[in-house]
Amino acid sequence: MNILIVGGGMGGTILANNLARRLNPELKSGKVRIIMLSASERHMYQPGLLYVAVGKMMPDEMYRDQRSLLEPTIEFSVDPVEQFNLDQNSVKTKSGATIKYDIMAIATGSRMAPETIPGLAEGAETFYTEDTAVKMFKTLQGFQGGKVVITVGVPHKCPMAPLEITFMLNDYFKERGIRDKVQLHYTYPIGRVHSLENVAKWAAPEFDRLGITYETLFNMKEVDVANKVLRSEEGTDTKYDLLIAIPAHRGMEVIEKGGLGQNGWIPTNRTRLNMEGRNNVYVLGDTTNIPISKAGSTAHFEAEALGENIAAIVKVGTPVRDYDGKVFCFIQAGKDKATYASFNYSNPPDPKAPSRAIHWFKLAYNKLYWSSARGLL
Numbered sequence: 001m002n003i004l005i006v007g008g009g010m011g012g013t014i015l016a017n018n019l020a021r022r023l024n025p026e027l028k029s030g031k032v033r034i035i036m037l038s039a040s041e042r043h044m045y046q047p048g049l050l051y052v053a054v055g056k057m058m059p060d061e062m063y064r065d066q067r068s069l070l071e072p073t074i075e076f077s078v079d080p081v082e083q084f085n086l087d088q089n090s091v092k093t094k095s096g097a098t099i100k101y102d103i104m105a106i107a108t109g110s111r112m113a114p115e116t117i118p119g120l121a122e123g124a125e126t127f128y129t130e131d132t133a134v135k136m137f138k139t140l141q142g143f144q145g146g147k148v149v150i151t152v153g154v155p156h157k158c159p160m161a162p163l164e165i166t167f168m169l170n171d172y173f174k175e176r177g178i179r180d181k182v183q184l185h186y187t188y189p190i191g192r193v194h195s196l197e198n199v200a201k202w203a204a205p206e207f208d209r210l211g212i213t214y215e216t217l218f219n220m221k222e223v224d225v226a227n228k229v230l231r232s233e234e235g236t237d238t239k240y241d242l243l244i245a246i247p248a249h250r251g252m253e254v255i256e257k258g259g260l261g262q263n264g265w266i267p268t269n270r271t272r273l274n275m276e277g278r279n280n281v282y283v284l285g286d287t288t289n290i291p292i293s294k295a296g297s298t299a300h301f302e303a304e305a306l307g308e309n310i311a312a313i314v315k316v317g318t319p320v321r322d323y324d325g326k327v328f329c330f331i332q333a334g335k336d337k338a339t340y341a342s343f344n345y346s347n348p349p350d351p352k353a354p355s356r357a358i359h360w361f362k363l364a365y366n367k368l369y370w371s372s373a374r375g376l377l
């Protein structure tokens with residue numbers, strides 16, 4: 001039996017290792033193969049990008065060799081899928097190979113799509129890739145004062161990143177001794193400062209306390225790069241000296257162009273995580289269309305549920321549990337304080353006051369992540 005995992009990021013890696021442990025006897029006897037196809041030989045710890053953008057981490061600290069994170073029984077190739085042939089239970093890869101599967105899990109992640117807003121790619125700094133995070137840091141270093149606008153499009157991965165980068169910028173400018181010369185202004189598309197109500201209730205007074213201004217119901221429409229003006233769909237605009245954007249995301253092109261899901265989001269059953277209408281195709285991580293946070297922890301908890309279910313299908317022919325929508329996100333609330341949000345389909349988050357202890361725990365997790373990816377946490 002071939003179990004194919006497409007994508008070697010957070011979801012795919014945790015799922016593959018989880019399955020390799022559960023199915024060790026079947027792998028050893030040759031009854032099962034676990035095949036992983038990915039697009040990169042390196043694995044990036046993406047939360048590191050926030051720190052790279054403010055000069056607190058070097059880019060190389062974010063990477064590990066993907067092979068080193070995987071159980072030796074997993075057959076890993078850097079050979080991205082170019083075509084999904086779901087009716088034939090096969091995929092075609094960049095190298096021209098056709099790989100057949102009995103069960104497939106898709107975890108190809110998501111990408112920012114600044115091109116959907118005129119002027120955004122040219123006019124704004126972003127930090128969701130290594131190159132853009134490094135570029136943003138260099139721009140920050142040359143910035144001597146003025147209005148910094150942080151603007152957010154939805155959906156995007158990491159629900160907390162817009163708040164975190166805003167708090168981190170507050171500290172960055174304080175450390176440079178120019179906070180009094182900088183106006184920090186935050187815009188968000190819905191009628192509060194965060195999509196999760198309790199997080200918004202916690203964050204708005206923090207913004208007030210730190211002198212960060214904000215504007216809600218602001219959906220990016222266009223950036224007038226020449227005049228440094230950001231306009232909204234609602235008819236408002238804001239001038240900026242430095243624009244920092246978290247553009248709306250899409251799934252990967254191979255998903256979008258292959259017709260697996262609109263804008264690259266694959267229709268996915270919210271508890272069983274199978275692709276709607278397919279019983280042997282599972283989806284996890286950012287590329288599902290489930291309306292929950294696109295976060296590493298979502299991918300992690302989905303991978304654990306799927307690992308248990310796919311192993312059970314191999315061993316007894318039926319899945320054994322549901323995914324309950326569990327998500328856990330740290331929220332870096334400045335350079336030395338953090339809090340967290342933990343929630344699921346039935347229970348909303350209830351973030352507590354930020355503390356140093358949680359900040360240190362988050363810093364520790366930045367290192368522990370590699371154990372988590374190996375499936376050891």
Ligand SMILES: Cc1cc2nc3c(=O)[nH]c(=O)nc-3n(C[C@H](O)[C@H](O)[C@H](O)COP(=O)(O)OP(=O)(O)OC[C@H]3O[C@@H](n4cnc5c(N)ncnc54)[C@H](O)[C@@H]3O)c2cc1C
Pocket residue numbers: 006007008009010011012037038039040045046047048049050079080081082107108109110127128157158161252254284285286287294295296297298299328329330
């Ligand atoms: C700045 C930033 C901060 C973040 N902070 C947090 C945080 O604090 N907490 C948290 O929980 N989450 C955080 N996240 C989000 C988290 O990193 C993602 O949600 C998570 O990585 C999603 O996992 P995934 O497996 O779906 O996708 P990814 O981890 O993005 O992996 C996708 C994989 O698919 C591969 N791939 C792509 N195309 C193909 C193809 N055609 N064929 C085969 N393979 C392919 C890629 O090479 C990659 O290995 C953050 C993200 C960013 C950018």
